[in-house]
Amino acid sequence: MSVKERYELAKKQYEAWGVDVESAMKTVTNIPISIHCWQGDDVTGFETNDQELSGGIEVTGNYPGKATTPEELRQDIAKALSLIPGKHRLNLHAIYAETGEEKIDRHQLKPEHFKNWVAFAKEHGVGLDFNPTLFSHDKASDGLTLSHPDKEIRDFWIEHCIASRKIGAYFGEELGAPALTNIWIPDGYKDVPSDRLTPRIRLKESLDRIFAADISAEHNLDAVESKLFGIGSEAYVVGSHEFYMSYALKNNIMCLLDTGHYHPTEMVSNKISAMLPFNDILALHVSRPVRWDSDHVVAFDDELKEIALEIVRNDAVDRVKIGLDFFDASINRIAAWAIGTRNMMKALLFAALMPNNHLKKLQDEGNFTERLAIQEEFKTFPLGAIWDYYCEQENVPSGTDWLKNVQKYEEEVLSKRD
Template sequence: MSIEQSYQLAKAQYEKWGIDVEAAFDKLKQVPISIHCWQGDDVSGFEVDQQELSGGIDVTGDYPGKATTPDELRKDIDQALKLIPGKHRINLHAIYAETDGEKVERDKLEPKHFQNWIDWAKKNELGLDFNPTLFSHPKAADGLTLSHPNPEIRDFWIRHCQASRKIAEHMGRELGSPTLTNVWIPDGYKDTPSDRLTPRKRLKESLDAIFSDEIDEHYNLDAVESKLFGIGSEAYVVGSHEFYLGYALKNNKLCLLDTGHYHPTEMVSNKISAMLLYSDKLALHVSRPVRWDSDHVVTFDDELKEIGLEIVRNNALDKVMIGLDFFDASINRIAAWTIGTRNMLKSLLYALLMPNEQLKKYQEEGNFTDRLAVLEEFKTYPIGAIWDYYCEQMNVPVGTDWLNDVRAYEEKELKNRK
């Protein structure tokens, strides 16, 4: 049976519930996913005095062919984008600056150090997002940055974040699409602290200083990201969820939720509707924690489906800025990007093809029997046939055909890298 024939049969099943599949396609085409560049080089970056990973971040595996130059990384991203339907965004960290071999400290970075990324994004009609890098640096060696008791160290990181916002504003202006600038820090303590309040006061003061610079929100949007714990900060993290939620609401910033930064039984999908009541927008970093914040490649699991449902059924496709954050060096890195991003898009399509209004009606009526029956029935509806047709219409490989492209690229490009 052809893809077209399978699609028509599947489409008819959805239409019985009044679901307009073509309208779902139109909506999905408008959703950009912010794809993280750091999957391609194992979060190494391109600083002249490249540091070992720190700040609770670890990348495991030694699959050959990781990008070691900006051009290689952009080339790899280009290849992944050929396999992913839609137009998307690329998420950069400050360590991906290009300084022509000159050592430039992070608090001295300027827009010119990212001009190659901007030119490439413009050529490929991509948006850019940005993150100051507050890890893998001598001034973060003890796991403290914006909350550090040493004011000189705090001031260094404040200047870095200020420089990052200016870089992001320039990116947004150049590309005609606002850059999301996300602040995440590793600050915390390995063992139970004797004072939780003072570090949080220092963090608040540092954030106030960072955001005191006026930046045009047409070109830059600020976000803050919490974490439950990390390697070296098992007992206490300064920037907790409660801290950043309060700070974001009080200061009109976006609160960014990373799906790996909460207790293992705590679902980010459950937070989305609650937070949208008080925030016009919020941001996501979609990852897959396995027992802890381990940043596995996103799979089409129950929580990913629920995240898609919460965004779609609450009419929040234009309110939730979806980014990805995972890294796996044990498999082909381009395959990792492709699998994770396609799954994120598939979860949104899954949600767009649900009879959401009918299910809401059942709940409001107290008809929990029919609600459960329909929810279970739709778990085995033929979304695969709909997805395949969508990919074909978007001129990207169908099914696992994209693996052939990845293998060919690996033979031609990746295996020739040192």
């Protein structure tokens, strides 16, 4: 049976419940995912100081074919984009600046150091997002940055974040859509601190100075990202969820929720509806934690589907900015991008194909029996048939055909890299 024939049968099954399948596919196509560049080179970047990863970040594995130059990384990203339906965005970190042979420290970075990324974005029709890089640097070697007791170190990182916001605004102006510039810091302590408040006051003061720089929201959107704990900050993180949620609300900026930055029993899907009544826009970094913030490739699991449901059924597709954040060097890196992003898109399609209005009505009526029965039945509805047809309509491989494409690319390109 052809993809089209399977689609037509599946479409009838969904339409029997009042689901508009074509509208659902259109909804998903209009949701851009911000795909992170750092999956392709294991968060190495292109600085000339050969800094090792720090800040509690671990990338495990040594799969061959890692990108080691800007040209290789952009080539790999282009390949991944060709396997993913929809029009998306690309998320950069400051360490992906291209400064040539000149050593330019992070607080001195300028838009011109990212002009090649802007050219790439224009060529491929994607937007750009940005992150200052407050790890893997001499001035972050003790795990403290914007909350550091040393004012000189705090000033350095404040200048870096201001420079990053200007770079984000450059992206937005050049590409006609605002960049999301997100600040995450590794600051915290391995063991129980003797003072939790003072570092948080220092962090607030640093953020106040960063956001005092007048940068147009037309071109740049600001976000702050929390974390619960990490390697080297197991006992205390300065920028906790409560800290950043409060700061974002008070200062009218975005709070970014990373799905790997919470206690294993906390579900980010549940936080979305709790925060939407008080926030115009939220941001997400979707990852897959395994026992800790291990940033595994996003899988089509229950939490991913719940996140997608919270976004779609609450008409929040324009209010939740979705980005990805995982890095796995134990498997083919292009495949990792494709698997994770396709799963995010598939979860959104799953959510758009649910009879959400009917299920809401059943809940309001107190008919929990029928609600549960329908929710369970839809778990085995023929989503795959709709997904394959959707991929073909978007001119990307359906089924596992994309994997053959990656394997061919590995043979012809990745295997020839040193």
